[in-house]
Amino acid sequence: xxxxxxxxxxxxxxxxxxxxxxxxxxxxxxxxxxxxxxxxxxxxxxxxxxxxxxxxxxxxxxxxxxxxxxxxxxxxxxxxxxxxxxxxxxxxxxxxxxxxxxxxxxxxxxxxxxxxxxxxxxxxxxxxxxxxxxxxxxxxxxxxxxxxxxxxxxxxxxxxxxxxxxxxxxxxxxxxxxxxxxxxxxxxxxxxxxxxxxxxxxxxxxxxxxxxxxxxxxxxxxxxxxxxxxxxxxxxxxxxxxxxxxxxxxxxxxxxxxxxxxxxxxxxxxxxxxxxxxxxxxxxxxxxxxxxxx
Amino acid sequence: xxxxxxxxxxxxxxxxxxxxxxxxxxxxxxxxxxxxxxxxxxxxxxxxxxxxxxxxxxxxxxxxxxxxxxxxxxxxxxxxxxxxxxxxxxxxxxxxxxxxxxxxxxxxxxxxxxxxxxxxxxxxxxxxxxxxxxxxxxxxxxxxxxxxxxxxxxxxxxxxxxxxxxxxxxxxxxxxxxxxxxxxxxxxxxxxxxxxxxxxxxxxxxxxxxxxxxxxxxxxxxxxxxxxxxxxxxxxxxxxxxxxxxxxxxxxxxxxxxxxxxxxxxxxxxxxxxxxxxx
Numbered sequence: 395x396x397x398x399x400x401x402x403x404x405x406x407x408x409x410x411x412x413x414x415x416x417x418x419x420x421x422x423x424x425x426x427x428x429x430x431x432x433x434x435x436x437x438x439x440x441x442x443x444x445x446x447x448x449x450x451x452x453x454x455x456x457x458x459x460x461x462x463x464x465x466x467x468x469x470x471x472x473x474x475x476x477x478x479x480x481x482x483x484x485x486x487x488x489x490x491x492x493x494x495x496x497x498x499x500x501x502x503x504x505x506x507x508x509x510x511x512x513x514x515x516x517x518x519x520x521x522x523x524x525x526x527x528x529x530x531x532x533x534x535x536x537x538x539x540x541x542x543x544x545x546x547x548x549x550x551x552x553x554x555x556x557x558x559x560x561x562x563x564x565x566x567x568x569x570x571x572x573x574x575x576x577x578x579x580x581x582x583x584x585x586x587x588x589x590x591x592x593x594x595x596x597x598x599x600x601x602x603x604x605x606x607x608x609x610x611x612x613x614x615x616x617x618x619x620x621x622x623x624x625x626x627x628x629x630x631x632x633x634x635x636x637x638x639x640x641x642x643x644x645x646x647x648x649x650x651x652x653x654x655x656x657x658x659x660x661x662x663x664x665x666x667x668x669x670x671x672x673x674x675x676x677x678x679x680x681x682x683x684x685x686x687x688x
Numbered sequence: 689x690x691x692x693x694x695x696x697x698x699x700x701x702x703x704x705x706x707x708x709x710x711x712x713x714x715x716x717x718x719x720x721x722x723x724x725x726x727x728x729x730x731x732x733x734x735x736x737x738x739x740x741x742x743x744x745x746x747x748x749x750x751x752x753x754x755x756x757x758x759x760x761x762x763x764x765x766x767x768x769x770x771x772x773x774x775x776x777x778x779x780x781x782x783x784x785x786x787x788x789x790x791x792x793x794x795x796x797x798x799x800x801x802x803x804x805x806x807x808x809x810x811x812x813x814x815x816x817x818x819x820x821x822x823x824x825x826x827x828x829x830x831x832x833x834x835x836x837x838x839x840x841x842x843x844x845x846x847x848x849x850x851x852x853x854x855x856x857x858x859x860x861x862x863x864x865x866x867x868x869x870x871x872x873x874x875x876x877x878x879x880x881x882x883x884x885x886x887x888x889x890x891x892x893x894x895x896x897x898x899x900x901x902x903x904x905x906x907x908x909x910x911x912x913x914x915x916x917x918x919x920x921x922x923x924x925x926x927x928x929x930x931x932x933x934x935x936x937x938x939x940x941x942x943x944x945x946x947x948x949x950x951x952x953x954x955x956x957x958x959x960x961x962x963x964x965x966x967x
Contacts, residue, residue: 398864399790405870406789410797412778413845420838421804424815431815438818484709492702498710500953505713507949507956509899511917512938516716519723519931525732527719561712569957622808625901629921643810643902650814651906663811670808 432661437654449661458637459645459662466641466666469556470621470673476560477616478609481567488572499569506565514629517558521545521630546635555627555639559620567612574608575601610678617677621670622663642666717942724748724936731932747936757937759912760919763829764898764941767915770833771840772893778837779844779889784874786845787852788860798849805842812838813906820907827910835903840896844889851885852878888955898945916941 396404432449434442453459488499505513520527523543532538544550582600591599602609624643627633633640633648640648642662650659723731725743751757782801786794816835825831855878863873879886904918911919920937923930949956 402789402870403791406785406791409781409785409789410791411781412774413782413801413841414797416774416778416834416837416841417801417804420816420835421807421812424812424819425807427815427819428811436818438821487702487705487709490702492698492706498706499957500950501710502713503953503956504717504946504949507895507945508717508942509917509945511899511901511921512720512942513716515920515934515938516720519935520716520719522931525931527737530734530737561716618806618808622810624810625917628901643808646810646814647902647906650817656814656818660811660814663808663814666808667811 428660428664431657432664434657435655436657438656442657445657449658450665452658453661453665458640461637462640462642462645462662463669465552465639466621466669467673469552469559469627469639469641470617472556473559473563473620474613474616474677476556477563477567478613480560481564482571484564484568485571485575488568489575499572503565503569505562510562510625511629513562514558514626517554517561518545518630521554545631548635548638551631551635551639555630558630559623559626562626563616563620567616570608570612571605574605578604613677614674617674618670621673622666720935720938724932724939726932728932747932748940751933751936751940755923755933756911756914756919757940760914760916761941763913764915764917767829767832767836767904768894768897770829771836771897772890774833774837775840775844775893776886776890778841779848780879780886782841782845783848783850783852784878787849788855788857788878789870798846801842801845805839805846809839809900809902813902816903817906825907827908827913829908829913831907832900832903832915835907836897836900840893843896844893847889847892848882848885851882851889855881884955884958887952888958891952891955 431442433444433446435445435448436442484502488495488502519525521544523529523541523546526541526544528544529538529541532542533540544554578601582604583596586596586600621641622643623641624647627639627641628644628647631639633644637645642665646659646662646666648659649662650656653659722738722740724747725745726734726740727742727744727746730741782797785791786798791797820826820828820831820835823831825834859877859881860873863877868876899917900915901917901921904915905921908914908918914922916937920934920941923934923937
């Protein structure tokens with residue numbers, strides 16, 4: 395006779411088998427393989443040839459790689475900044491009492507539910523030079539004289555990608571913040587108002603400390619998702635013009651699938667990993683520091 | 689006077705931002721729908737783009753008759769269903785184990801699962817590409833189902849363990865006293881108790897799968913096996929995008945999602961905000 399506790403543990407381990415299998419086979423094992431590949435020259439169908447750190451040195455010597463690093467940081471940090479600030483503002487807006495606020499909230503969430511590929515294509519169409527509605531509007535307002543190929547303009551292309559990313563991600567932020575803001579205790583608000591605090595002070599000293607956990611988690615998730623994102627940029631520009639919107643994910647894809655050099659391609663992603671960790675630590679560190687002051 | 693200025697403040701402080709927000713949020717879809725009903729001539733050459741002079745269904749006909757569009761929808765649904773089922777099964781089992789069975793390894797396993805969720809697909813797609821090739825699972829929707837569970841199941845585990853946590857232990861103790869086994873408790877008591885949470889998990893699982901792009905792009909090349917997002921993004925000949933057809937496809941693919949969304953919207957909001965409050 396085994397004890398109830400032993401029985402529970404045995405059952406527990408059994409129940410953990412499916413998820414463990416999935417995680418080990420489709421995440422753990424590929425991750426190890428990825429690290430191995432980065433030290434090899436590997437093309438599809440041929441065996442991997444060990445070449446030590448050659449992939450890494452090739453990358454670090456490549457100016458395109460450093461452009462990719464720069465683009466990824468600019469893309470991610472900008473998108474995060476806008477999603478956090480606008481998300482917070484929208485959350486506060488939607489928490490206010492007004493007629494039809496549930497409908498408004500519901501409609502707003504649509505852009506998050508519709509597959510990103512569809513939205514990205516819709517935006518790409520808006521920014522098209524031939525037939526794009528933005529060009530028509532700008533020409534009508536006489537701000538431009540001829541069709542502008544926005545997505546091919548060096549400075550603008552990345553900005554547009556950021557715009558689309560923010561547009562798509564805002565509902566998630568707004569909704570998460572909405573829920574979190576609702577948990578702030580009423581009496582803290584009242585105390586602050588009696589003390590004569592301004593809205594900004596209320597936000598900084600009452601709301602933010604209370605929703606800190608949610609903000610941290612949302613921040614972490616979005617950093618990972620945005621930094622490693624392929625969809626938006628690949629659909630909008632494929633990384634162009636001339637690699638000016640190339641980020642880690644798209645660059646990895648282009649090297650691995652475009653040129654077939656899997657070894658080099660995976661190295662790009664692996665270099666992204668520690669950078670991602672650094673960025674998360676930095677951003678969540680800022681959040682912690684803000685709390686200490688509050 | 690008090691009243692008019694208050695109304696003005698509300699108008700500017702609330703309604704103006706709301707209108708701007710709604711416009712910004714919905715415009716792409718509005719424009720997508722409008723474009724899909726225009727003839728090619730009107731798409732590229734218009735006097736007033738917001739007026740459709742000769743509405744047409746030609747893009748929809750082309751889409752349904754000359755492309756694999758229906759297959760793409762079917763594929764997305766099939767993969768979504770498969771990934772959802774495997775993820776819910778794995779997630780429910782693991783969620784229950786981690787929440788209720790007081791395993792000594794619970795917190796470590798929980799953390800490992802969360803960490804695995806953070807490994808990006810843009811890194812894993814390369815080794816998975818070779819693995820699937822070696823297993824003969826290239827161009828296979830099964831390949832997608834399995835790889836999708838790798839990021840959906842951990843999420844479901846996290847979500848469902850949270851829901852299981854809300855069930856008081858006393859309920860299980862009582863059932864024990866009555867002679868029930870753990871599994872019996874799980875199926876007859878716990879799962880029905882959190883069925884709202886399970887519905888939320890199902891919705892998220894399906895949504896995550898429907899949206900996935902990079903695995904679908906890399907693992908499937910055959911048009912008849914493609915999923916909607918990839919098929920639409922690669923719908924072109926050479927350099928030319930068939931915008932009319934693409935917009936029509938976008939609208940057709942969005943409609944079922946939008947309809948389902950109207951029904952599940954409350955659950956989705958609960959799920960997202962509950963996740964937020966859980967922290």
